[in-house]
Amino acid sequence: xxxxxxxxxxxxxxxxxxxxxxxxxxxxxxxxxxxxxxxxxxxxxxxxxxxxxxxxxxxxxxxxxxxxxxxxxxxxxxxxxxxxxxxxxxxxxxxxxxxxxxxxxxxxxxxxxxxxxxxxxxxxxxxxxxxxxxxxxxxxxxxxxxxxxxxxxxxxxxxxxxxxxxxxxxxxxxxxxxxxxxxxxxxxxxxxxxxxxxxxxxxxxxxxxxxxxxxxxxxxxxxxxxxxxxxxxxxxxxxxxxxxxxxxxxxxxxxxxxxxxxxxxxxxxxxxxxxxxxxxxxxxxxxxxxxxxxxxxxxxxxxxxxxxxxxxxxxxxxxxxxxxxxxxxxxxxxxxxxxxxxxxxxxxxxxxxxxxxxxxxxxxxxxxxxxxxxxxxxxxxxxxxxxxxxxxxxxxxxxxxxxxxxxxxxxxxxxxxxxxxxxxxxxxxxxxxxxxxxxxxxxxxxxxxxxxxxxxxxxxxxxxxxxxxxxxxxxxxxxxxxxxxxxxxxxxxxxxxxxxxxxxxxxxxxxxxxxxxxxxxxxxxxxxxxxxxxxxxxxxxxxxxxxxxxxxxxxxxxxxxxxxxxxxxxxxxxxxxxxxxxxxxxxxxxxxxxxxxxxxxxxxxxxxxxxxxxxxxxxxxxxxxxxxxxxxxxxxxxxxxxxxxxxxxxxxxxxxxxxxxxxxxxxxxxxxxxxxxxxxxxxx
Amino acid sequence: xxxxxxxxxxxxxxxxxxxxxxxxxxxxxxxxxxxxxxxxxxxxxxxxxxxxxxxxxxxxxxxxxxxxxxxxxxxxxxxxxxxxxxxxxxxxxxxxxxxxxxxxxxxxxxxxxxxxxxxxxxxxxxxxxxxxxxxxxxxxxxxxxxxxxxxxxxxxxxxxxxxxxxxxxx
Numbered sequence: 001x002x003x004x005x006x007x008x009x010x011x012x013x014x015x016x017x018x019x020x021x022x023x024x025x026x027x028x029x030x031x032x033x034x035x036x037x038x039x040x041x042x043x044x045x046x047x048x049x050x051x052x053x054x055x056x057x058x059x060x061x062x063x064x065x066x067x068x069x070x071x072x073x074x075x076x077x078x079x080x081x082x083x084x085x086x087x088x089x090x091x092x093x094x095x096x097x098x099x100x101x102x103x104x105x106x107x108x109x110x111x112x113x114x115x116x117x118x119x120x121x122x123x124x125x126x127x128x129x130x131x132x133x134x135x136x137x138x139x140x141x142x143x144x145x146x147x148x149x150x151x152x153x154x155x156x157x158x159x160x161x162x163x164x165x166x167x168x169x170x171x172x173x174x175x176x177x178x179x180x181x182x183x184x185x186x187x188x189x190x191x192x193x194x195x196x197x198x199x200x201x202x203x204x205x206x207x208x209x210x211x212x213x214x215x216x217x218x219x220x221x222x223x224x225x226x227x228x229x230x231x232x233x234x235x236x237x238x239x240x241x242x243x244x245x246x247x248x249x250x251x252x253x254x255x256x257x258x259x260x261x262x263x264x265x266x267x268x269x270x271x272x273x274x275x276x277x278x279x280x281x282x283x284x285x286x287x288x289x290x291x292x293x294x295x296x297x298x299x300x301x302x303x304x305x306x307x308x309x310x311x312x313x314x315x316x317x318x319x320x321x322x323x324x325x326x327x328x329x330x331x332x333x334x335x336x337x338x339x340x341x342x343x344x345x346x347x348x349x350x351x352x353x354x355x356x357x358x359x360x361x362x363x364x365x366x367x368x369x370x371x372x373x374x375x376x377x378x379x380x381x382x383x384x385x386x387x388x389x390x391x392x393x394x395x396x397x398x399x400x401x402x403x404x405x406x407x408x409x410x411x412x413x414x415x416x417x418x419x420x421x422x423x424x425x426x427x428x429x430x431x432x433x434x435x436x437x438x439x440x441x442x443x444x445x446x447x448x449x450x451x452x453x454x455x456x457x458x459x460x461x462x463x464x465x466x467x468x469x470x471x472x473x474x475x476x477x478x479x480x481x482x483x484x485x486x487x488x489x490x491x492x493x494x495x496x497x498x499x500x501x502x503x504x505x506x507x508x509x510x511x512x513x514x515x516x517x518x519x520x521x522x523x524x525x526x527x528x529x530x531x532x533x534x535x536x537x538x539x540x541x542x543x544x545x546x547x548x549x550x551x552x553x554x555x556x557x558x559x560x561x562x563x564x565x566x567x568x569x570x571x572x573x574x575x576x577x578x579x580x581x582x583x584x585x586x587x588x589x590x591x592x593x594x595x596x597x598x599x600x601x602x603x604x605x606x607x608x609x610x611x612x613x614x615x616x617x618x619x620x621x622x623x624x625x626x627x628x629x630x631x632x633x634x635x636x637x638x639x640x641x642x643x644x645x646x647x648x649x650x651x652x653x654x655x656x657x658x659x660x661x662x663x664x665x666x667x668x669x670x671x672x673x674x675x676x677x678x679x680x681x682x683x684x
Numbered sequence: 685x686x687x688x689x690x691x692x693x694x695x696x697x698x699x700x701x702x703x704x705x706x707x708x709x710x711x712x713x714x715x716x717x718x719x720x721x722x723x724x725x726x727x728x729x730x731x732x733x734x735x736x737x738x739x740x741x742x743x744x745x746x747x748x749x750x751x752x753x754x755x756x757x758x759x760x761x762x763x764x765x766x767x768x769x770x771x772x773x774x775x776x777x778x779x780x781x782x783x784x785x786x787x788x789x790x791x792x793x794x795x796x797x798x799x800x801x802x803x804x805x806x807x808x809x810x811x812x813x814x815x816x817x818x819x820x821x822x823x824x825x826x827x828x829x830x831x832x833x834x835x836x837x838x839x840x841x842x843x844x845x846x847x848x849x850x851x852x853x854x
Contacts, residue, residue, distance in 0.1 A: 033706055036806040045809040051702040175695035182695055183809030193831075205695050208723040580697045594705045594712075598698060638720060 008035050009466035010525075012453050014108055014446045015049045015583050017334050018042065018158075018180050019455025021525070022050055024447050024466035031056045031447075031467055039525035041158060041459065047179035048581045048595060053447070055591035056467065060429055062442035063471025073430075073440065078472060078482070081439055085397075086486035088422045089124065092394045098125030102379055102393055105344045106400025106476075107133045107333035110451025110463070112501035113476040114335070114342040115350060115508070116493070117399065119368060120484055123492055127346050127355060127378030128393070132401050133336045134345065135381040137295045139667040141329030142340070144307035148556045149320075150549025152340065152352070156290065156326030157457040157529065157541050158185045163324040165189075165286035168197045168279075170310065171221065171296025171673075172330060175205035176580040178294075182206065195282050199224065200296055201575060202605070202647050203640040214279060215642050217270040218573045219300040219674035223562035224276065225309035227265030229257040231280035232316050239287060239318030246548070247315050249557040256559050268562055270642065283317055288324035291317075298329065299576075299673035301565060304666035309559040320555065321545045330456055332584075338454035341512055341530070342505070346378030351509035367508055369492045381407075382668040385416040385660075394421040399476065400443065404432040405585035408658035408670040409628050426479060431587045443476050444469035451477070451498040452521060454530065458540070460516050461527030477501065515539075565662075570676035572610070574624060574657060576650035577673075586651045602654065604633040605647040606679065611637045614679055621682040624648065626675055629656040632682055646679060685753065685815050687791060687805065689727050694812035696725035700804035704789075707803045711780065713789035714804050714813075727813050729804070730755065730776045730789035738768035738777060738788075746786070747777075754791035762786050 008023035021040030025032045034053060036044035065081035066073040092100050103121045105114060121129045134142075142152040149155070161167060162185040174182035190196055190209065198210040199221070207213040216224050232238040233254055243250055262273035269276075283289060291314045297306055307329060314320065314327040331337065343350035353360035355375045365373045379387050381403075387393035396417070407413045417423060417436045425437035428445050448469040454460045469475070474482075477498060484493045495501040499518040506513050515532040529539035547553035581599035583589045590596050604624065606616060616622055618637040623630050624646070633648060641647050648654050650672070662671040698716050705712040714729040732755045738747045739755060746761035747768050757768075757777070762785035768777040769786065780787040792802035800806065805815045816824075 035800075042809075044806050046699060046703075046807045047697050047809060048699040048702040051699055051706055051807055175697065179695060179697045179699070179809045183693075183811070187693060187695075187810050191828075193835075203723075205697075205725070209695070581702075594702045594710075598701070640720070 009464050010037055011447050011466055012334070012461045012463040013046070013050045014334055015047075016178055016332055017330065017336055017456035018178050019334070019453065019457070019459050019461055019527070020046055020050065020180050021461065022046060024053070026466055029468060041184075041526055042180045043184060045180050045183060048598075049583060049589060052592040052594040054593060055588050056445055056447060058429070058591040060591060061470045061473065062428060062430060062440065063473060064442060065472070066440040068438050078474070081441060082483055082486045085424055085439060085483060088395060089487065092421065093124065096394055098374070099128055099378070100392065100394040101126055102128035102130075102384060102396050104381065104384070104396060104398045104401050104403065105129065105131045105339065107131050107336045107339055108400055108446065109335065109476050110446070110449070110498065111335065111338040111342055111454060111460070111505060112451045112498045113480065114339050114344050115505050116477055116480045116501060118342060118344050118350070119492070120480055120489070122349075122373050123368065123370065123489055124487070125374050127374050127376065129344055129378055130346050130381045130384075131336075131339050131344050132381060132403065132406055133331055133333050133339070135668055136406065136670070137298055138329060138331040138336060138340075140298050140303035140307045140664055140669055141293075141331070143304050143667055144311055144558075145328065148308060148311045148550070148558055149544055151543055153337065153458050153543065154292075154326055154328040154456060155320055155543045156323070157459075159541070160324055160326040161185045161290045161292070162188045164194055164288055164290040164326070165324070166195045166197065166283055166289035168199065168283065168289070168291045169206055170199045170291065170293040171298070172292060172294035173200065173202070173204040173206045173296065173577070174294075175209070177332065177578050178330060179580060195285070197279055197282060201642050201645045202577070212275070212279060212282060214271055214275055217268070217642065218575055218645055219302070219565065219671070220269040220562060221297055221300070222302050222306040222309050222560070223260060223265050223268040224271060225306065225313050226257045226260035226559055226562065227262050227269070227276050228280045228283070229253070229309070229313055229316055229559070230260045230265070231262060231277055232284055233257060234261070235280070237280065237284035238316040242318035242320070243316065246320070247555045247557050248552060253312055253557040253559055256561065259561070268564070270644075287318045288322070289317060289319045290326040291319060292326060292328060292330055294330040295332065296673060298669055299671055301662055301664055301671045301674060302563060303664035303669050305560045311555070312557045312559050315555050315557055321542060323542060325542075334455070335453045337456055337458060338452070338460075341454060341509060346380050349373070350505070351512060364508060367504070380668060382663070385413065388416045388419050395423070396420055397424045397426070398433055398437075399426045400428070402431045402433045402585040402587050404436065405587075405653065405655060407660070408655050408672060409660035410653065410656045411629070412660050426476065427587075428473070429587055429591065431585070441479060442471065442473040443479065444473045448473070449475035449477070449498075452502060452516070455527075458530050459527045460513070460521060460530055462518070462521040565674065565676075568676040570626070570678050571644075572677050572679060573645050574626065574675040574677040575645055575647045575673040576654050576658065576675070577647055579649045579651060582649070582651040584651065602633055602649050602652045603636045605636050605638045605641050607641050607643045607645070608637050608639060610643050610646075611635060615681060616679065623680050623682050624657055624677050625680060626657045626659065626677045628659050631657055646677065686818060686821065687729075687732070687802065687813065687815050688821050690812050690814070691724045691726045693810040694725040694727055695810055697809060699807045699809060700727055700813055703803035703807040707792060707795070711787060713787070727804070730791075731774060732789075732791060737771040737773070741767045741771045743767065750793055752791070752793065752796045754793045754796065755788075756790040756793055757786050757788060759783055759785045759787075
């Protein structure tokens with residue numbers, strides 16, 4: 001048969017939060033590869049992941065709703081599935097109250113879908129609504145940023161990173177986790193003479209490109225940041241005029257960091273004093289710099305305090321409010337920024353409106369056709385499992401998330417999910433979590449529907465529909481609207497298409513999305529940078545230009561003392577990392593052949609002298625042992641890591657080793673990059 | 685146009701490998717070598733030599749040069765004798781077990797004909813693999829070289845030590 005002319009449709013990449021665009025090629029309506037879209041922020045370039053989207057064609061895609069029976073899963077109709085979910089919701093609501101139900105939301109669904117599901121939860125009467133990225137990557141950054149700057153997003157854009165004269169990547173292996181950002185923006189800045197500083201216990205691909213690599217001991221970044229500030233203040237290298245006019249709390253900050261001269265910090269961080277000074281000197285050489293971080297900085301037991309120190313450090317350097325500066329934490333998933341804006345959170349409504357802001361709450365309630373909305377904070381992801389124990393949580397509705405693999409201490413998580421009265425999982429594959437469900441709903445993948453994503457630089461972009469979903473799989477938006485109808489909430493959901501919902505979002509979050517019309521979005525190859533309050537507004541590149549969004553309008557300088565973990569009997573520190581060719585729990589990428597054949601097994605990186613001390617050779621097998629579990633892995637001997645550190649990608653079940661109880665107290669984020677462990681040769 | 689590589693830019697993401705495999709029915713004709721001692725990643729692929737030994741030695745004319753500069757195997761003429769493999773100084777041609785013919789990088793000749801760049805070039809996040817005219821590629825390098833000399837001389841002047849004279853030979 002002759003092929004019809006190849007069609008192509010523009011989509012936004014479904015993996016990380018960089019916001020790359022590409023075309024999906026279709027032949028006779030089916031997936032037939034991709035083509036490079038040159039007008040996006042990625043200028044055509046893509047990392048390996050979207051180069052193989054054959055998971056879309058996988059025979060393992062879910063095609064029908066499933067019900068658990070004693071003989072395994074049985075296919076049922078949509079009508080049966082929705083009826084059962086609606087009736088269980090009603091009976092649990094009646095018996096135990098609306099807070100016995102919780103929603104765990106995907107960080108990959110469109111803004112329109114995220115907005116609709118949070119509205120559904122709230123109209124059911126609960127704020128039990130969270131997404132895993134909050135607890136696994138972004139919350140410490142947001143807590144610190146809201147407190148100190150008044151806004152939780154990146155202060156600048158990728159363009160500003162490219163225009164920086166110094167770029168500090170702290171706990172962020174951009175070459176593997178944000179390759180296009182690294183290639184198109186960080187490397188471009190370097191080409192024009194910018195100095196790159198990478199702070200990471202691992203000499204990553206990113207560190208290879210750096211002018212200065214600082215191998216900090218895992219979990220001691222706070223002491224290092226304090227020490228750099230100590231040098232800036234002691235040597236009078238800080239931006240005095242910025243500190244005087246735009247910040248408050250300098251005296252207290254100076255008092256705390258005075259306790260961290262490089263010699264003292266060196267003892268804690270394992271970084272030689274001269275490197276700390278050199279870092280400070282390079283940073284202080286310019287007022288145009290970017291300080292960005294990612295989960296390497298977040299997954300430790302004092303994450304929020306560390307983020308506070310970093311926002312303060314950038315303030316001492318004057319790296320705010322102008323082009324060529326960008327400060328903040330990078331969150332990994334493609335629509336994590338959008339979910340924050342859409343109010344998928346137990347503690348805030350769309351637009352970040354606090355639950356106890358009566359005016360804001362009532363305004364939303366009116367828009368949604370009710371009198372008021374629930375004002376008590378919901379359960380967050382951390383609390384979910386505890387509330388399953390206490391029976392205060394009976395039902396969990398998981399949308400495109402895989403906590404059985406992604407959360408620390410997998411065994412603990414699985415055990416708890418099994419104890420629920422009712423578990424619904426909505427996904428494109430039968431994931432490890434879906435296998436535990438009572439009802440499984442088949443969802444359409446992102447390319448089989450349309451809507452908007454908001455990238456990490458606050459760039460809203462439209463992703464068009466390229467393909468039809470397999471079997472009876474449905475777009476998440478349609479599922480939520482259908483369920484609302486079954487629950488008798490139809491009149492509160494007049495918007496049923498992505499365009500209609502986006503127009504409702506413009507009303508709900510006018511300051512951010514007021515000017516983001518569907519027509520404008522569809523016609524902008526690079527999307528629109530929010531805040532964009534009206535249709536004529538060009539979008540916002542730099543936040544906090546003249547004043548911060550705090551009460552006083554000034555940035556609140558904050559930091560705190562480093563608090564060491566109590567000594568454990570384990571001699572090494574396990575750091576779990578990501579790999580460029582695998583996406584998170586590997587639920588999607590393992591279905592893409594060309595990715596799966598390259599990135600298929602974990603290898604643990606061990607320093608040469610550590611390996612020889614333990615009698616381990618390159619390629620041999622060993623067992624990693626932690627307080628909660630054991631795992632057999634293959635050894636790669638390398639000079640990339642510190643002697644006290646071992647590094648293991650987490651995609652292949654490494655969370656059976658991580659400890660759910662070791663968390664940052666402010667945010668609840670688990671210390672996944674600070675796990676005490678030991679390494680023993682594998683018995684034959 | 686020539687395909688150049690710049691290992692100093694490569695971040696080892698292997699997007700080129702996956703892209704190549706996608707457009708070549710499951711065979712990747714580029715491999716990224718990660719050389720830890722040197723802290724370099726090397727995207728390794730056919731050089732499309734001007735005086736290509738593989739073309740000279742091919743007994744059937746299967747290995748040939750296309751107008752757009754790509755050295756390409758015509759699978760219909762290839763007898764799988766592996767002579768190209770023997771003479772290639774870069775170890776490029778491989779035997780395709782399914783089709784029983786030699787295969788190698790074709791510089792995405794079909795894409796070139798459509799006015800597109802090779803997949804490895806299009807996808808590369810850093811520009812480590814790029815397509816350029818010789819003058820353009822050298823121009824980029826020379827500009828960079830000039831900038832480095834300017835930096836060095838400026839620094840020397842600041843320090844007041846050197847006279848700021850740069851000669852091409854000592």
